[in-house]
Amino acid sequence: SQQGEEDPQALSIQEGENATMNCSYKTSINNLQWYRQNSGRGLVHLILIRSNEREKHSGRLRVTLDTSKKSSSLLITASRAADTASYFCATERGYQKVTFGTGTKLQVIP
Amino acid sequence: EPEVTQTPSHQVTQMGQEVILRCVPISNHLYFYWYRQILGQKVEFLVSFYNNEISEKSEIFDDQFSVERPDGSNFTLKIRSTKLEDSAMYFCAIDVLGVSGANVLTFGAGSRLTVL
Numbered sequence: 046s047q048q049g050e051e052d053p054q055a056l057s058i059q060e061g062e063n064a065t066m067n068c069s070y071k072t073s074i075n076n077l078q079w080y081r082q083n084s085g086r087g088l089v090h091l092i093l094i095r096s097n098e099r100e101k102h103s104g105r106l107r108v109t110l111d112t113s114k115k116s117s118s119l120l121i122t123a124s125r126a127a128d129t130a131s132y133f134c135a136t137e138r139g140y141q142k143v144t145f146g147t148g149t150k151l152q153v154i155p
Numbered sequence: 156e157p158e159v160t161q162t163p164s165h166q167v168t169q170m171g172q173e174v175i176l177r178c179v180p181i182s183n184h185l186y187f188y189w190y191r192q193i194l195g196q197k198v199e200f201l202v203s204f205y206n207n208e209i210s211e212k213s214e215i216f217d218d219q220f221s222v223e224r225p226d227g228s229n230f231t232l233k234i235r236s237t238k239l240e241d242s243a244m245y246f247c248a249i250d251v252l253g254v255s256g257a258n259v260l261t262f263g264a265g266s267r268l269t270v271l
Contacts (some may be wrong), residue, residue, distance in 0.1 A: 076257045086265065095257075142210075143258050144200050
């Protein structure tokens with residue numbers, strides 16, 4: 046079964062607006078990561094949050110983690126057209142097995 | 156220069172043929188992963204590899220698949236007898252263990268495999 050499920054599946058916003066994507070997972074985790082993928086390219090690591098952390102910031106990115114609800118959110122503030130991409134959450138299951146969610150396709154309209 | 160180089164960038168093959176996809180990291184790494192992504196769909200874990208041995212593999216990674224590190228630097232994924240459903244992007248990733256000890260992945264640009 047899929048460890049990470051993102052919602053929404055697709056999101057379209059105007060440049061300058063904030064974008065929020067959510068991720069739910071099933072089993073306990075040590076950490077949760079978010080990656081970005083431009084169309085047809087490899088994934089790029091954005092941010093990691095550990096299971097004992099509730100919130101983390103990196104530039105325009107803000108990630109929250111609620112281990113009691115097994116969910117995480119990624120907020121991109123003041124979005125830009127260049128933020129258009131797919132965003133995936135990822136969790137580690139077992140030793141050296143990083144599993145990705147289904148992804149959210151974000152479109153930022155200039 | 157990318158940290159991970161994958162070749163070929165695109166390969167077209169006939170069903171039943173063998174395919175070898177290659178991954179070359181810019182520096183020596185011990186941890187490798189292969190993922191595949193069918194067009195527009197989720198990124199699926201195939202296998203992880205540490206110190207010349209498979210660490211984990213998914214149910215997708217059946218007997219048709221194998222991984223090798225033939226010369227200590229290149230890392231290959233072989234599909235013995237390709238099927239139509241093997242058409243996908245195949246991504247290699249290396250594991251850059253940070254201070255946190257987590258498996259943070261750096262991906263190559265991918266190899267697109269088209270099986271006819």
